[in-house]
Amino acid sequence: MDRIQLSPELELSRLVYGLWRIGDDADTSPKHVQAKVEACLAQGITTMDNADIYGGYTAEAIFGAALKASPSLRGKIEIITKCGIVAPSGRHSAVRGKHYDTSAEHINASVETSLRDMATDYVDLLLIHRPDPFMDPDETGPALDALVASGKVRAVGVSNFRPYDFSLLQSSMESQLLTNQIEISLLATDAFTNGDLAYLQERAIAPMAWSPLGGGSLFKPENAALIEVLERIAVEQGLDATAVAVAWLLAHPANILPVLGTNNPYRIKKIGDATKVAIDRQTWFELYTAAIGKPVP
Template sequence: MERIDIAPGVNFSRLVYGMWRLADGNDASPAAVQAKVEACLEQGITTMDHADIYGGYTVEGLFGAMLKTAPSLRDRIEIVTKCDIVAPAGRHASARIKHYDTTAAHINASVETSLEEMATDHIDLLLIHRPDPLMDPDETGSALDALVKSGKVKSVGVSNFRPWDFSLLQSSMEETLVTNQIEMSLIVPQAFTNGDLAFLQERMIPPMAWSPLGGGSLLDGSRPTLLATLKRIGGEQGVDETAVAIAWLLRHPARILPVLGTNNLDRIARIGDALKVELDRQTWFELYTLAIGKEVP
């Protein structure tokens, strides 16, 4: 599988497995989690995307329980995780209201907890999960710089930031922010024209795409013409509609890394089919036209 250089000494598989639904399945035992990771590795998918808040702050622990039973897998994967969302659940059950916290104290505590929960001595990529209106860029930037220098975190980036949020934080840092994980799909295509993607391309920063299937709405029949077109193209190329939707993102020259999450082993085994799909320019625009609901100007 193609790999993307994220930072010096850090490179990711082009397709990323997202763990946000790991706690939603009927079986989150170490054996079940390992089976999902192994199904990814068989395709060359080595990058695992987490956030401390996933599963009400439980998913990192479930993943760590698996690594404790199969520690050799740690050397075969890259771990991404996120912090700064504080919701009244799990370890933050005492929080009075959901909020963001980008103070150094919170970031450092989150990293220490993530390392312990996931039974690892380092995180390959740490992301600030959401823009914080109260962020002090000097404090947040210094905390991220120090974590990289300590070796606890190999690289840092952000998620859901607009270009100005990204620039503000980067202006106070020595380390380079290596990605922005943003929502992108045929259901949510705004990043292709609102400047979010162009900003990253200009800086040669590979973006990550969360919810690349629109949270399932791409496949639920609510957009019947778009779904039928995906199925038609998939049928022509021997893959399903999911693979075509992901290939649409891969076709873009920004080197997008889609983050895909499913608990179904059969679907996990087919994630790599997206790399088999070839979309010419007109077919890409055919899908884009259906995505935006009108002919391009």
């Protein structure tokens, strides 16, 4: 499995295992979660993507229970988590409505809870989950810097930020924002043309892609024309169409890191197949054309 060097201090596996739905599984026992992690490690997938809000603020504790049961796992993986979304659920059930909080107080409290719930002394990468229209960069930026300096967080980044949001936060920081986790897939292609990827490429910042399979919508009947192309390429290469869809992202020169989440043991074991697919320029554009439903101009 290839690895991407985000900074001299931090590298991640090219494919990332997403824990968004870990709480939806019928079995959330430490043993079952450990089996998922081990299946990822067997393929060289060492990076685990979490967030405080996942599972109604339960996913970090579910994952942490597995780390408590098998402490040796922590040294084999990189943990990503996110903060900043406050929704009336779980420990925030008393709030009046969903909102964002990028205050120093909230970020610090969230990190302390994440460390406790995931049974770890540090998080490898902390992301601000959503751009906050009420953000004070002169408060948020130094709060992130202080967490890096403390060692509780090895590195920081953002998620769902537009280039101007990214620049605003970075302008108040000493630490470098190392990634932006955004939606990119054959069903969400805007980042290729709206400046989101270009901004990151210009700065040699590797993006992460959430929902690289369109949140499970990619293989619905309404995408029949795209599915036909995916399946033809899959047959030609002796793999499956899911691997082709992920490989399409891997082929892009921006060094995209797809985040793939599934609770199905068989599918977990097949995540790494995406690295076996060959996508040349013409194949990339064939898929892109099928995705947007028209030839490029």
